[in-house]
Amino acid sequence: MADRDGIATHRAATARSAAPVMAQVEVIAPHIKRRLSGVTSTVIQLVPIQARSLGITTIGPGLPDHLPKMRWWQVFSLLKRPRSGRKRIWHARRNIEMLAGLVLKSIFRAPLSLVFTSAGQRDHTRWTKFLIRRMDAVIATSSKAAAYLKVPSTVVMHxxxxxxxxxxxxxxxxxxxxxxxxxxxxxxxFGRVRHQKGVDLFVEAMVELLPSRPGWSAVISGRTTVQHAEFEQKLKDQAAAAGLAxxxxxxGEVPDITPWxxxxxxxxxxxxxxxxxLTPLEAMSSGVPVVATDVGAFSELxxxxxxxxxxxxxDLPAIVACAGRFMDDDAARQVAAEAALAHARANFPLRREADGIRQVYDKVWAGRGA
Structure with missing residues (x-):
């Protein structure tokens, strides 16, 4: 989920894990970034599920202590194969992590297979393309993301x-x-409060919708960084000017976004x-219908x-029209809520994502990667 609310709750509620036994570790999930992000959320949610049937560990800052986490001094153990005899998989999700895996493999001759997950829906830079071409397998998180890749990939949705x-x-x-x-x-x-996230469109829609719908109110939750504080203040002023403060x-950023x-x-x-x-999925899994713009994987969710x-x-008028219909029709909203819940549970459980990733790993180990 973007800088994911609730990560702090996971971190605060857990105790420090012991260093893993590297002879049993076959997959490394690096997290080479301190700032919390959607990648952080993905690693936090997936690794415990993957660990039920796979020797996997993380490495890097910014992750809660309950996750299996190798120490930096254990990097030297990557120069030898694990007890299974298979090459370890280094599963990168950022450029810096692809580079680190490539350095370990190409310069230090670590017996690694490199896997990269791409979520980006834009033309990749030359540097990113250079790194991607050197991966043993590539995963795309949506069909749209796969369309921007110039190498074979497997779609495994979050x-x-x-x-x-x-x-x-x-x-x-x-x-x-x-x-x-x-x-x-x-x-x-919900999400980071900034122009990219369209929070201003949400406020404008609410300024138009709420005055004639006294039974409704709106909630905006998410982190606001210093550089976006002025943007947030303008939105608060706009709400106040409309008499909707x-x-x-x-x-703001709440400790756990789940109940919201x-x-x-x-x-x-x-x-x-x-x-x-991820937020449309999280809403639907909570039994809440969604109005979303056609960006990211939203049209596939x-x-x-x-x-x-x-x-x-x-398209602000379309947002207003669709939201207004749901706000005015309790029966239609309830039907959509039930359908959303069933859809999320049937098609997007974390277990399915973990299984899809495991199938990619198995192909790599069988010599049938990208």
Whole structure:
């Protein structure tokens, strides 16, 4: 999920793990970046599932201590094969991680196979293309991302923790626990507060929709960095000028975003650009219909007219129209909510993502990589 809310909760709730026994480790999931991101969330959610049937460890900063984590001094152990005799897989998700794996393999002659997961939906730079061409296998997180790759790839879409993101048993109680009004319906927009994420489009839509719908309010949650503080303040001023300061709520970055998804009655993902974008999945898994722009993998996640709507990027009138229909029709919203929940559980559980990645690993080990 973008700088993922809830990662701090995972980190605070766990104890420091012991250094792994490297002879048993066959997969390395590097995380060579301190700032939390969607990649961080992916590693945090997937590695524990993968570890149930695979010797896997992480390396790098910014990850919670409950994950298996090799120490930097153990890097020397990568120069030897694990006990299984197979080459270890170095599964990179960033350029710096591809480079690190390439250095280990090409310069230090570590017996590694290199796998890269690409979520980007843009023409890659020459440097990125150079690195990708040297991977043994490439995974794309969506069909759109695969279209930008100039090498063979396997599409393995991200999944969602359907046990964590699930509808609350009592929505009124869930709202009250978050300090929200249990008599109101809420529409949410979660993620980093910045222009790229389309938060201004969300605020503009709410300024148009809420005055004639007194039973609805809006929630914006996410981290605002220093360089985007002015952007956020302008949005708060816009809400206040419309007389909606008490109904367009900026709650900031929360320790755990999970209950906030379940407390919503509608979710809007108004991004202008996105690599993949997990929030629509998290909303649907929480039993919430979604209105999303056609960026990232959103059109591959949301079933048009069934679990919500997908509209053109920056199409504010379409966002307003689709959101307004859901806000005005309780029955249609409930049908979409039930369809969204069933769709997420059937097609996007984390287990399916882990299985798809494992199939790529097995092909690499069988000598049938890219």
């Amino acid at each position: 999944g969602v923790d359907t046990d964590r993101f699930t509808p609350p048993k009592d929505k009124a109680a869930a709202l009250k626990a978050l300090g929200l009004d249990p008599t109101q319906n809420y529409v949410g927009c 008490d109904r367009i709520l900026f709650v 998804f379940g407390a919503m009655s509608l979710y809007i993902a108004p991004q202008r650009w996105e690599g993949f974008g 949301v079933v048009e007219g069934v679990t919500g709507n997908v509209v053109a990027r920056e």
